[in-house]
Amino acid sequence: MERAVDEMEQAYLEAADGDARDALRRALGDALQELATMSGQVSRGYVRASRPADLARKLGRERRDRDAARAAGR
CATH class of the missing domain: 1.20.5 (Single alpha-helices involved in coiled-coils or other helix-helix interfaces)
Structure with a gap:
């Protein structure tokens, strides 16, 4: 699990050209999109x-x- 987190961290940092704040913004944006998707599934009764x-x-x-x-x- 820790290795997967390290790999995700590295991927976000690379996508943000080493800018830690931008990497955090990107990660937060992805997490919020995932939450919105799951919330929609729950409200439609899928979950x-x-x-x-x-x-x-x-x-x-x-x-x-x-x-x-x-x-x-x-």
């Missing part, structure tokens, strides 16, 4: 669970159901 394990079970079951419905429709 609902009280615990991560519940979410994994729910998404797994729903995905299997969707895949089965698509296969039956072909």
Whole structure:
């Protein structure tokens, strides 16, 4: 995990030509976009669970159901 964070840090610094403030702005912007995407998915009902394990079970079951419905429709 630490290695991945170091790699992300290096990538943002390179994209910002070594400017730490710009790198932080870019990272924050990306994080905010990711949060907005997840928030939209939650508000549309794509993601609902009280615990991560519940979410994994729910998404797994729903995905299997969707895949089965698509296969039956072909």
